[in-house]
Amino acid sequence: MNSSLFRRVPLIVASGAFVAAPLLLFAGSANASNNILQTTRKNAGTPNSTIVVKNKSGTVIKYGNKYITYKAPSSKLDTLGQALFMENCASCHGSEADGVPANGTNGAYPDLVGLGPATITFWIDSGRMPAKNVAAIQARRGQPALTSTQAVAIAAWVNSLLPGYPDIPTPHLKNANVADGAALFALNCASCHTIEGDGDALAASTFSPSLRNIPAFQVVEAIRTGPGNMPRFTGNLSDQQVADITKYVTTEIQHPNNPGGFGLGGLGPVAEGFVGLLVGLGLLMLVCYWIGDRS
């Protein structure tokens, strides 16, 4: 899986990297922020940026590389975002977005300050927020209640309280390699989402959702921000690898290759057993009943 990568890199660089990588990892455990391989919670999605665009006042508004670009929400949307937040979110997350419930409400609501724009837009765009059922152990995906522009506006305001990363990603999948993505998916994601991406029940009433219907940018957002019980994949997956995975998810998982006929919902042996016994054996038993004697 790495062979194509290494073929492109000159040998010297490669061997240098072999020596350097463990050292970097070591250094990373000592001082995480110095190391591009080991990103912290707040700057996930920033490593290896070859494109960095700043505005006049020097703040980064866009960064990334040829695999994924991350775009910061415009600060012009701050006021609109604040209004929307007060209307839709403050009742639970508090008027400071710090998770302290507003007057008259109670319960534990997460602190949103410093989570970065991609986290905010992911939870709104996927229809999880504003929460429909506060008692639910895990917010479910659904129809988004707000438009994506409104989501960006809210992200802009929350981010203005304490800037964080990652910004809102746009993957460029034509540069991604689906075969590497397949291997990385099996290694990193299949343990929760299943190898066919159907999702399944996890412990304590949580579940890993199906990936069959998620747009590419939300797959990147999920990987980079780690919603709910999903781990946040930061330094251990490069932007190239995230794009590879995203390409695999949006092509092979969402449009599986079923040369063998009906895919049986990707449920594997459970569905196969049903079909084999009910359809196969069942039909044959009916045939027995048909041609045999019924005394």
Added chain:
Amino acid sequence: MSDASATNKRAQREAAGPYGKIGQTLNELDDRLGIAKGGRTFMDKIFPDHWSFMLGEIALYSFVILLVTGVFLTLYFVPSVATVIYHGPYKPMDGQRVTEAWDSTMNISFTVRGGLLMRQMHHWACDIFVGAIVVHMARVFFTGAFRKPRELNWTIGLTLLILAIGNGFLGYSLPDDLVSGTGIRIAYSIMESIPFVGSYLAFWVFGGNFPGTATIPRFFILHVLILPLVILGLVGGHLFLLVRQKHTQFPGKGRTEKNVVGSPMFPVFIAKTTGFLFIVGGITALLGAFAQINPIWQFGPYDAARISYAVQPDWYMGFLDGALRIWPSWSFMGFGHTIPLEVFIPAVILPGIIFNVAYLWPLLERKFTKDNEIHHLLDRPSDRPKRTAFGVAVLVFLAMLHIASSTDVIANFFHLSLESTLWGMRILVIVTPIIAYPLAYKICKEMQSYRGGGKRKTPNIVSRTAEGEYVATPTPAYGEDVGHELDATPVPTYIEVEPDEPVESGVRTVDR
């Protein structure tokens, strides 16, 4: 001229005898091999007819399909875990490091002409094969066909079931994909869980530590050579005994313990059964063509570092997986060892008990009923309510274990928590058989009395009390009409009438 040739032809035909050229050839053969006598007996073999007697044929014919498609697959499969880089037509796996086993299975699926069809037919035929054995065994069990003199054939049949399950598991493992590799890992751990000898046994069977390089080649030889040969031999013995002992028959008009009523091998039975072979083949081919099974390209190659959630085995291993899932985590530590009872009990002891009881069942039943007679007439399941109820309870128990192997799928589908599903299954596994037994027993009893459906009505005596009230009192049933559980009498009483003529056209009666 034409006249002469006509007489010539006629003379030839006459010389050939009434059956023409074929008859002549057969005569020649008989002169040398002496097949006529045996052949005649065989062609006149009588097969009692009932739809449930054909269930075993499903198993037989799906086994034939397994052999044929299996030979095809063997031509292309490479049983090796040497790694190669995949460069096949399936692009999402291009450039991945895979084993030759996986690579060659991909080759069969995507490059070999008809390969995917053969693979899928092979797999579907296997699912049907084991299923047919189970329903056939259920038929044999519920109708008491395992009783003397057929205990040996029951034993052979049960062995066939175990071998079929085992060989199915081996075959499932051969492609070395992510899902089946997980299965081998579980099998390895089950073997390791056996106290004291487990780790040695696992090392010996798998040729070292997991995953090792010996597993796939060993599984291959077992799967394509050794077990099929044993199965083939046992099937031969099974059929030999069947022909030798003659088939059982349901009690009915003209059928006694001493005769066999049914269609002769030739021409009736042979036509039916050959047709049925084609139907089994046809349905398997349809499934193979239209329903995808085990898409290993979506799973990718096995790698001990990778794992997929929601992995289930093929259906016939489901009860084991289910038992493993729901068993409480009891493990015992001492004497410098860990004895993982949570694996050992559900995966070794439990199937051990189930299969041993099944093996011993004919013996056990004889002990209880003290019935040592020879039986050629079958029981109606409702006439043996206790046996039937026991069989139903065991099947329900196994079915519940089987359902427990998809706790995660159930929990996800019905939005339940995994823990409550687990506990639910634990309770159901115990409670449902306990409910099933009396329920089945009661239904059998009801069916017994229903069978006497044509029995005489008894009058209701309507009387008027002094106050003018009318009271209807049913009179008791006539003594002969009362439904009673038939005890283990060798010959059920209602077959005593012995008509002398065959009942239907094409049906013959011969002595046993």
